[in-house]
Amino acid sequence: MHPRDLLNEAVAGLMARPVRSALTVLGTVLGITTLVITLGVAATAGNQIVGRFDELTATSVTVEVPENPVPLVDWADVGRVTRLRGVVSAAALAEAKESANLSVRSNDIVDPTRVTDQTLTVVAGSPGLPAAVKGRMVEGRFFDAGHIARGDKVVVLGEHAAKLLGITRLTRAPAVFIGTQAYTVIGVLGDLKREKNLTGAVVLPPTVGKRYGLSTVTRVLVNTGLGAVELIAKQAPAALSPGNEALLQVISPPSPTRARDAVEGDVNALFLILGLVSLVVGAVGIANVTLVTVMERVAEIGLRRALGAARRHIAAQFLLESTLTGLTGGVIGASGGIVVIVAICAVKQWTPVLDVRLALMAPAAGAVVGLLAGLYPALRAARMEPVTALR
Amino acid sequence: MPEPVILLHDLTKEFPADPPVRALSAVNLRVEKSDYVAIIGPSGSGKSTLLNTLGLLDRPTGGGYRLDGIETTALKDRARTVIRGSRIGFVFQSFHLLPHRSVLENVMLAEVYGAVPRAGRRERAMQALERVRLSHRVGFPPGRLSGGERQRAAIARALLGEPSLLLCDEPTGNLDSRNTDAVLDLFDELRDQGMTIVVITHETEVSDRAGRRVRITDGVLTEE
Numbered sequence: 306m307h308p309r310d311l312l313n314e315a316v317a318g319l320m321a322r323p324v325r326s327a328l329t330v331l332g333t334v335l336g337i338t339t340l341v342i343t344l345g346v347a348a349t350a351g352n353q354i355v356g357r358f359d360e361l362t363a364t365s366v367t368v369e370v371p372e373n374p375v376p377l378v379d380w381a382d383v384g385r386v387t388r389l390r391g392v393v394s395a396a397a398l399a400e401a402k403e404s405a406n407l408s409v410r411s412n413d414i415v416d417p418t419r420v421t422d423q424t425l426t427v428v429a430g431s432p433g434l435p436a437a438v439k440g441r442m443v444e445g446r447f448f449d450a451g452h453i454a455r456g457d458k459v460v461v462l463g464e465h466a467a468k469l470l471g472i473t474r475l476t477r478a479p480a481v482f483i484g485t486q487a488y489t490v491i492g493v494l495g496d497l498k499r500e501k502n503l504t505g506a507v508v509l510p511p512t513v514g515k516r517y518g519l520s521t522v523t524r525v526l527v528n529t530g531l532g533a534v535e536l537i538a539k540q541a542p543a544a545l546s547p548g549n550e551a552l553l554q555v556i557s558p559p560s561p562t563r564a565r566d567a568v569e570g571d572v573n574a575l576f577l578i579l580g581l582v583s584l585v586v587g588a589v590g591i592a593n594v595t596l597v598t599v600m601e602r603v604a605e606i607g608l609r610r611a612l613g614a615a616r617r618h619i620a621a622q623f624l625l626e627s628t629l630t631g632l633t634g635g636v637i638g639a640s641g642g643i644v645v646i647v648a649i650c651a652v653k654q655w656t657p658v659l660d661v662r663l664a665l666m667a668p669a670a671g672a673v674v675g676l677l678a679g680l681y682p683a684l685r686a687a688r689m690e691p692v693t694a695l696r
Numbered sequence: 697m698p699e700p701v702i703l704l705h706d707l708t709k710e711f712p713a714d715p716p717v718r719a720l721s722a723v724n725l726r727v728e729k730s731d732y733v734a735i736i737g738p739s740g741s742g743k744s745t746l747l748n749t750l751g752l753l754d755r756p757t758g759g760g761y762r763l764d765g766i767e768t769t770a771l772k773d774r775a776r777t778v779i780r781g782s783r784i785g786f787v788f789q790s791f792h793l794l795p796h797r798s799v800l801e802n803v804m805l806a807e808v809y810g811a812v813p814r815a816g817r818r819e820r821a822m823q824a825l826e827r828v829r830l831s832h833r834v835g836f837p838p839g840r841l842s843g844g845e846r847q848r849a850a851i852a853r854a855l856l857g858e859p860s861l862l863l864c865d866e867p868t869g870n871l872d873s874r875n876t877d878a879v880l881d882l883f884d885e886l887r888d889q890g891m892t893i894v895v896i897t898h899e900t901e902v903s904d905r906a907g908r909r910v911r912i913t914d915g916v917l918t919e920e
């Protein structure tokens with residue numbers, strides 16, 4: 306028997322009872338849709354959490370230092386955090402309300418029509434700042450311990466601040482005025498991944514910052530290796546201010562693993578069972594209908610045997626019919642499931658994660674369900690004696 | 697001398713029961729090519745059992761059956777199925793046409809299970825329909841044909857593949873006299889073209905047209 310003939314006969318068999326076939330398909334559609342939605346939403350939701358805790362956030366710890374009569378964290382204390390195992394980089398920052406909006410002017414007047422007087426945030430930072438904000442020096446260099454010790458009147462500009470001030474190159478040693486005080490610009494800090502607002506700031510050495518109220522550390526930025534974040538979040542306060550760790554406030558990402566487990570636990574367990582149950586119901590439906598169909602088509606089976614069909618030909622046709630039913634249910638179910646996932650993502654503003662394997666496996670699963678459901682009816686059909694079938 | 701199409705030698709069929717039912721009792725029969733044989737007998741005499749055995753739809757419990765010179769009783773199911781599909785054409789009282797397929801598709805079904813290549817199947821089916829003068833009904837579903845047309849479609853299906861033997865079980869049982877005549881005329885034509893025909897019937901109108909009548913009573917065959 307030619308495979309095309311087998312397919313023809315199976316399709317014709319299904320099309321002879323279109324309503325029944327469609328209703329039979331429905332069971333598998335429900336099962337596969339539920340499964341695809343379950344797995345798809347679990348993957349998407351799981352990814353959402355992974356997305357929220359991407360590598361940057363998953364390794365960032367910020368320690369906020371509250372105001373205290375005696376400064377809780379000294380600039381030099383950052384060194385102790387840097388030396389902790391699992392810390393990649395760390396830096397201290399001083400920010401103050403009174404320095405948040407200072408008038409800054411550039412002396413390097415390239416274009417006279419250009420307004421060079423800008424209102425900028427002025428902060429103080431420790432030398433580890435470029436690494437701590439995961440940025441890079443676009444121009445020049447960051448100040449070092451020497452600048453700090455000597456109290457050199459130098460600044461590093463955030464990239465955006467530099468642009469606003471019209472400073473592009475440092476070859477002519479440009480200066481900026483904060484109020485009336487001049488500072489030499491020694492570097493431009495750009496490409497910030499963390500503390501992105503610093504791109505519009507002017508960064509002073511801590512020793513210089515004092516006159517703008519930037520004498521005490523208000524925040525410590527810490528970057529850890531992957532997986533070290535929970536440990537460092539626990540250790541950093543003690544390293545920064547032994548004995549006062551309770552006063553410091555640590556901001557670290559919530560444990561991503563736990564959040565993910567919770568989502569998967571919720572979504573998967575219940576809906577996976579639901580999907581499997583509807584799939585089993587769908588399979589029972591196919592088996593049931595195929596069996597009824599076999600009984601109704603006894604005369605047809607007899608005729609086919611009389612025309613030279615072997616038992617395996619009869620079995621193959623009913624198996625193919627049930628498999629096609631399951632496959633159709635799988636294709637429709639997978640499509641429906643994907644539509645629902647996309648809809649859920651649209652409502653939740655998630656990025657849908659559509660695993661290609663899921664889109665391919667779902668119809669295959671439908672086909673397998675149909676195949677299994679067709680085994681018994683096909684066997685019954687094949688076992689029928691031609692004489693009995695034709696009577 | 698050529699092999700007869702059918703050669704039965706002490707063919708016996710018993711159905712297991714208490715006591716066993718002897719539906720065919722040591723039947724001997726020889727049917728030559730182009731013979732047109734009517735098997736007649738009362739209900740329950742063993743006609744259907746004989747036809748099922750001749751059609752390789754059922755196995756005898758004893759004796760021999762040579763079809764076209766091939767001893768069939770010892771053959772495995774698969775081999776019997778192949779012979780059935782290629783050498784025997786069946787015509788049933790109730791036509792056995794698939795209601796959801798066109799007349800042409802119903803006829804083409806006869807070639808689906810054999811080793812005949814797909815190429816040209818449609819043309820061969822058209823020719824078979826021409827032989828039964830049903831070319832004008834190829835696209836019709838069986839439900840829109842008259843009884844006589846349905847039986848002619850079934851005969852076209854039986855003719856596809858040039859079988860050695862046409863086995864007909866009460867082929868006019870569901871037809872009025874006018875359609876019966878048409879089918880019987882067709883059998884005459886086919887016989888004239890060399891077809892070997894065995895017809896089961898209890899209608900004298902049918903048996904009178906056959907060249908040879910064989911009576912079966914309680915499983916015992918007697919030539920008339």
Ligand SMILES: Nc1ncnc2c1ncn2[C@@H]1O[C@H](COP(=O)(O)OP(=O)(O)O)[C@@H](O)[C@H]1O
Nearest residue numbers: 711712717719738739740741742743744745746
């Ligand atoms: N499958 C069977 N099991 C038992 N007895 C059967 C079976 N088929 C036929 N018979 C018996 O065999 C005898 C011949 O039956 P059958 O060939 O159908 O007669 P006919 O076709 O001439 O009416 C009857 O007595 C019938 O009851």
Ligand SMILES: [Mg+2]
Nearest residue numbers: 740743744745
């Ligand atoms: Mg009978």
